[in-house]
Amino acid sequence: MKKSATYLFLSLAFTLLFTACGKGSSDTKTVTHPAFSADSAYAYIQAQMDFGPRVPNSAAHAQCALWLSEQLKACGAEVSFQIGDMTDYRGHQQQVCNIIAHFSVPQYANRPHILLGAHYDTRPWCDEEPLHADRMYNVPGANDGASGVGVLLEVARQLRFKIADTTLYTPVDIIFFDIEDMGTPSFYTGMERSDTWCLGSQLWATEYAKTITNNQSPITNYQYGLILDMIGDPNAVFPMEYYSSYYAEGYQQLIWRAAERLGYEKLFSKQLGYPIVDDHYYINYIAGIPCVDIIHYDIRNNTGFPAWWHTRDDDMQHISKTTLQAVGEVVMSLL
Numbered sequence: 001m002k003k004s005a006t007y008l009f010l011s012l013a014f015t016l017l018f019t020a021c022g023k024g025s026s027d028t029k030t031v032t033h034p035a036f037s038a039d040s041a042y043a044y045i046q047a048q049m050d051f052g053p054r055v056p057n058s059a060a061h062a063q064c065a066l067w068l069s070e071q072l073k074a075c076g077a078e079v080s081f082q083i084g085d086m087t088d089y090r091g092h093q094q095q096v097c098n099i100i101a102h103f104s105v106p107q108y109a110n111r112p113h114i115l116l117g118a119h120y121d122t123r124p125w126c127d128e129e130p131l132h133a134d135r136m137y138n139v140p141g142a143n144d145g146a147s148g149v150g151v152l153l154e155v156a157r158q159l160r161f162k163i164a165d166t167t168l169y170t171p172v173d174i175i176f177f178d179i180e181d182m183g184t185p186s187f188y189t190g191m192e193r194s195d196t197w198c199l200g201s202q203l204w205a206t207e208y209a210k211t212i213t214n215n216q217s218p219i220t221n222y223q224y225g226l227i228l229d230m231i232g233d234p235n236a237v238f239p240m241e242y243y244s245s246y247y248a249e250g251y252q253q254l255i256w257r258a259a260e261r262l263g264y265e266k267l268f269s270k271q272l273g274y275p276i277v278d279d280h281y282y283i284n285y286i287a288g289i290p291c292v293d294i295i296h297y298d299i300r301n302n303t304g305f306p307a308w309w310h311t312r313d314d315d316m317q318h319i320s321k322t323t324l325q326a327v328g329e330v331v332m333s334l335l
Contacts, residue, residue, distance in 0.1 A: 034329050089193050108171065116175070124182060129311050144229070182199065226331065237298045
């Protein structure tokens with residue numbers, strides 16, 4: 001049943017009245033927002049952009065990887081690199097360098113971990129550019145790559161304080177995955193290969209699955225994982241991505257309820273989204289760890305992604321501190 005305009009106006013007036021006077025009302029619930037700085041996350045994104053496109057096998061990529069490890073160490077993490085080779089869309093071998101950071105306090109170190117991840121590489125081609133002449137440029141990767149990393153670096157900075165005052169009750173692993181965005185370009189005319197995206201997470205998930213199969217020790221036990229991808233858009237929409245619902249519905253519901261409690265229910269839509277092959281897919285499918293993807297997807301666009309996705313316009317002008325703050329608070333509320 002639709003409500004009349006008069007009813008809506010009166011409802012809004014009463015809502016504003018009780019919001020203004022709510023501190024004296026026993027019916028008003030106070031929402032505590034966890035510590036998170038969008039300014040800091042934004043600065044971390046800008047710092048990545050200052051390296052230039054982080055295309056695998058480039059100097060910018062290597063320099064950024066070292067810088068990321070330094071930032072994580074400065075936040076109190078134990079940091080390691082996972083190096084391996086994976087086959088790309090042409091059948092060529094690509095060296096993968098995943099960056100793994102572990103956060104915990106001694107008395108809770110044996111508890112199951114939470115995995116937080118994002119990819120730090122950028123796409124070598126702007127294959128969504130309308131002009132063919134522009135398609136061989138590198139994607140700058142402010143939103144597609146740097147935004148998720150920037151938020152997780154600020155999460156790491158906040159974890160430093162939680163470690164210091166021993167309020168980190170659950171161990172957290174932050175993984176920056178490599179070569180997520182070197183999947184088959186749209187202009188490629190050769191033989192189509194499968195599983196050409198997310199090579200870094202495929203490597204990590206495969207190695208993790210081997211430790212379980214071989215019953216090696218120690219095996220990290222994960223509660224669940226959470227991937228952040230393209231989470232800086234001013235007009236972002238985060239539907240409940242299909243593979244996340246299929247493999248990790250309970251944890252997806254947990255995260256979306258946290259967003260609702262914080263007042264971000266419009267950003268975190270409860271609409272079931274399309275299946276997206278992102279890093280979370282292989283963590284679910286290969287590693288067997290329930291993993292959720294927070295990723296921008298809007299069915300009103302032709303691709304489902306922002307208009308500047310995989311173009312030269314994926315730059316800082318399309319990064320919103322408001323969106324970063326919302327996503328960062330949701331992540332911190334889980335910890």
